[in-house]
Amino acid sequence: MVTRTVDLRSDTVTKPTETMRAAMATADVDDDVLCHDPTALRLETEMARITGKEAALFVPSGTMGNLICVLVHCDIRGSEVVLGNNSHIHIYENGGISTIGGVHPRTVKNNEDGTMDIDLIEAAIRDPRGALVYPITRLICLENTHANSGGKCLSVEYTDQVGELAKKHGLKLHIDGARIFNASVALGIPVHRLLQAADSASICLSKGLGAPVGSVIVGSNSFIAKAKILRKTLGGGMRQVGILCAAAIVAVQENVGKLEGDHKNAKVLAEGLNKIKGIKVDAASVETNIFYFDIEESSKHTAESLSKYLQQRGILVMLEGPSRVRIVLHHQISESDVQYTLSCFQQALTGVPDQNGI
Numbered sequence: 096m097v098t099r100t101v102d103l104r105s106d107t108v109t110k111p112t113e114t115m116r117a118a119m120a121t122a123d124v125d126d127d128v129l130c131h132d133p134t135a136l137r138l139e140t141e142m143a144r145i146t147g148k149e150a151a152l153f154v155p156s157g158t159m160g161n162l163i164c165v166l167v168h169c170d171i172r173g174s175e176v177v178l179g180n181n182s183h184i185h186i187y188e189n190g191g192i193s194t195i196g197g198v199h200p201r202t203v204k205n206n207e208d209g210t211m212d213i214d215l216i217e218a219a220i221r222d223p224r225g226a227l228v229y230p231i232t233r234l235i236c237l238e239n240t241h242a243n244s245g246g247k248c249l250s251v252e253y254t255d256q257v258g259e260l261a262k263k264h265g266l267k268l269h270i271d272g273a274r275i276f277n278a279s280v281a282l283g284i285p286v287h288r289l290l291q292a293a294d295s296a297s298i299c300l301s302k303g304l305g306a307p308v309g310s311v312i313v314g315s316n317s318f319i320a321k322a323k324i325l326r327k328t329l330g331g332g333m334r335q336v337g338i339l340c341a342a343a344i345v346a347v348q349e350n351v352g353k354l355e356g357d358h359k360n361a362k363v364l365a366e367g368l369n370k371i372k373g374i375k376v377d378a379a380s381v382e383t384n385i386f387y388f389d390i391e392e393s394s395k396h397t398a399e400s401l402s403k404y405l406q407q408r409g410i411l412v413m414l415e416g417p418s419r420v421r422i423v424l425h426h427q428i429s430e431s432d433v434q435y436t437l438s439c440f441q442q443a444l445t446g447v448p449d450q451n452g453i
């Protein structure tokens with residue numbers, strides 16, 4: 096009988112806290128389409144302040160946030176966006192910028208640290224003299240932290256360099272900041288400084304911050320005005336949305352301070368796994384709350400068999416391939432959960448109970 100759950104599949108799995116539920120239950124609400132829900136206004140005002148942008152807009156998901164931002168920047172037919180070949184927008188958002196927005200993706204290889212080489216970004220920008228045959232480059236997208244690279248942080252120096260490149264070519268810069276607060280905490284740099292070079296950003300409230308639903312997009316007043324119309328077009332105009340925004344306000348107030356603990360737990364777990372025969376993980380490269388590990392060929396387990404073994408003990412992980420697994424920490428994973436997880440891995444891979452006797 097499993098009595099304990101340690102959900103390491105993603106930081107999207109957190110449940111609302113009692114404080115969030117209380118705030119939701121008593122939220123001051125109004126029709127956010129016909130006017131401005133007062134709690135949504137509070138959240139958006141606060142997020143604009145935190146990010147240093149003129150305005151903000153609550154949206155139902157990070158996927159919709161990225162889609163709206165790309166489509167507002169690329170509002171002319173034949174537009175092209177330069178983005179990472181391993182970016183969330185390119186891999187996990189159903190190609191929405193193309194299938195819904197008619198925007199052409201021009202991918203540049205993501206490096207292991209989540210960056211794209213500046214010279215390769217510049218080489219990907221179309222020569223306007225080829226407008227008769229080429230799409231027109233209008234936007235560059237970055238992702239900070241970079242999820243598929245293992246939650247890697249983009250430095251403010253790199254982000255500013257890409258911003259300068261965008262300006263040099265008359266382009267806009269969007270940052271998929273689903274986990275920008277993780278980057279801010281890990282780098283010790285305020286969110287507004289990490290986003291300074293960006294014309295827009297999409298920030299997930301429902302990941303490490305632990306809100307049950309939603310993201311916020313930020314940008315200039317004119318950008319957000321256009322974004323609000325496009326949100327409605329996409330069906331994202333919501334009525335008494337303050338119920339969701341109330342939880343998000345609590346999340347921002349209560350959980351930013353917990354991100355450092357998530358990063359420490361990720362490091363402890365990665366270092367502990369690294370000591371277990373049959374597992375390979377680059378523990379030294381863990382920067383935030385995400386890492387991947389590989390199961391060695393000599394192991395008696397595949398990713399699937401290991402996942403099933405762990406699930407029987409209440410531990411949930413995300414499979415990334417036949418021998419590759421992703422681990423994501425969040426504020427509802429305790430240090431004790433980390434130690435329990437290590438014990439179960441130890442038992443699974445070596446069959447030898449560790450000092451906890453499991």
Ligand SMILES: Cc1ncc(COP(=O)(O)O)c(C=O)c1O
Nearest residue numbers: 156157158159183238242271273
């Ligand atoms: C880097 C990144 N961007 C965007 C998203 C999309 O957010 P949502 O799941 O809310 O659509 C995710 C994950 O969900 C993500 O990891």
Ligand SMILES: C[C@@H](O)[C@H](N)C(=O)O
Nearest residue numbers: 104105106107187242
């Ligand atoms: C899988 C992906 O879409 C999601 N953003 C996650 O990191 O869990």
